Amino acid sequence: MRDRMIQLLLFNVTNGLIIGAFYVLMAIGLSLILNLSNVINFAHGGFLVIGGYIAYTLEPYLGFWGALVASPFLTAIIGLAVERLLISRVYGRDPLYGLLLTFGLAFVFEDGTRIIWGAQGKPFTIPAFLSQPLSNQFFFITGYRVFMVAMVTVMIALLFLLLRFTRAGIRIRAGTLDLETVAVLGVNARALRSLNFAVGIFLAGLSGVLAGGQLGLEPTMGAGLLMPSFIAIIVGGVGSLVGTLVGGLLIGVASGVTAVILPPASEAIMYVLMAVVLLVRPRGLFGEEGMLT
């Protein structure tokens, strides 16, 4: 009995890490935009849904792999257009403007998806060899989930390399700390913000394709995935991408383990965790001092 419980817990810790990895991918895009542009992007879930549906539409022509590559880029282009036309107008204003704008955009995206693709969910199919467990005992580790975690790892690694070693990346990091000074030094802040936004939306689009393979593709699916990402950012600490990474994995594991002990609380535990972190360390686990007032 005890052995079974321990096995169940271990299973759920592993499972939680897999789920957490997905939250991380979504949260990191959200975090990038928040850190540089001070916009809390409520429409991030909407971009995720668009990414998933674009992949669904392209799949018959390009196959799963083609759709996986093309869809995030197309989503990023849509993101770029939205940023240039709408979001750029609220930069430098009270954060509430950005909040209201993206809040409204989230509705527009959801209903737009419903108008274009219909309210009924779509069956997005993944290659058969990915769609099965790797072993009978660890049945919850499917080829697709391993692939998903690998994708997240590669993307995070690429992002950190980009931010560390490329000129644009270094400027984004510098801009996160003090955009005004960076702009005074001759960096085009407008282009920097657009690029950064597009990268964030690229990650949202990719999250959408990956989620579409595992979940039902449906206009409202973004809303449910957005909340854990917000919590991941708050737990990890605003302003820190590493914090977002840790925060995402942490809430994934917490929710997985709670599902064994007290299933109805598996969602609430994320909020409890957030409350505890905020009480003990108000700027979040890795939040940078002075980043936010």
Next chain:
Amino acid sequence: MNRPYHAAPLSRRTILKAAAAAGVAQFAAPFVITARAADTVKVGMIDPFTGVYAAVAQNELIGVKFAAEQVNAQGGVLGRQIELLVEDSANDVGTGVEKARKLIERDGIQFLIGDVNSAIALAIAQVSNEKKVLHIVSGGHTDGITGKDCHWNVYRVCNTTKMEANSVAELLFNKYGKKWHFITPDYAFGHTLQEAAVADLKKFGGTMTGNELTPLGTSDFSAYLIKARAANPDVLLVLPQGSDMVNCLKQIAQFGIEKQIHVAGLQQELESLEAMPPEARVGIWMFEWYWKQPGVEGVDKFVADIRKRSGGKVPTARTWFGYTSLMSFALVANREKTLDGVKLAKALGDFELPADVKLQPNKCYYRKGDHQLMTSSFVGQALKEGKSDPEDLFQVDSIVAGDKTSPPESETGCTLQWPA
């Protein structure tokens, strides 16, 4: 214009408030379809056209619109045309109640249809009762609507959860085994459905190995599935509906659980099966109405008529719910030659649906004591691929009459209080 880059610092509180607002975001955005005319009979409909039940709500609307079109072409209700006023409850109880008040008080509707969501259906039934307006609940299944929370003015077309459980439980027990494990959506509908199934299971002498309560809107079911498989039951019953059901079955198929444990459930819908990839369409279920009924009068014509109005899609149980709700009102009003709510509510008790409305082989009638429609259950199996038609995703093995699945009126807990 020159604006500073960080005019107002973003505080942690703002982010927290934003996170709180995200929860509220799901309950907004109404829309209205109105076509006002002078001398019409006004029919109000409230359903969740946005949110997770949007697909089924839209199908109910297709059925209601088709019924209105048919009734109007045949001379309307008491010689007056039906005018449809449609409101979005946005899957939110408060919004639903507000819309019900608006429809009744401001628009002066004579008849109300709705809602898919059980909690909203219960809440708006209180409003329609207070205002003495005849009301048919088209698609909310929780038992209370025609049970302990019943009202003299409220009827229901879709099944109760008890009827759904009774229609499949015995078959599941005999065919799949006696140890059952449940995945149950954690709200009114799920609770009553699961309780009804467990009551049947105990009656047959089976045991329950566990019940995983999952919040409405769960996307990842892996943790629950790990637990369910560890309990090693004979049958895993999947009770969530809509996108939750799609997510759950999709993950079951990817984990290969259906190869080790029988996966089944009670209520299943065409909208859900169509949203899944083929490998996830497994198990024994019940449909509340099915579009393929060879030899049953009127069904083929109904399917053809709906296809013309839905971009080629076949009617689902939801389309039939909507259609039947409005047809019941029109037929009874024309028969009684009145629009008086109390008289119509009295007349609907024991009202039997004619062949071209019931569209099923068994007798189909409203019960006087609890106002529940005695409608059939279509019990059978999900199909991976449609044989003759891509939308033929269910094989009906038996059609059980409503009065065989429903508990007797005396056991529903309903006591109707008629106005003096």
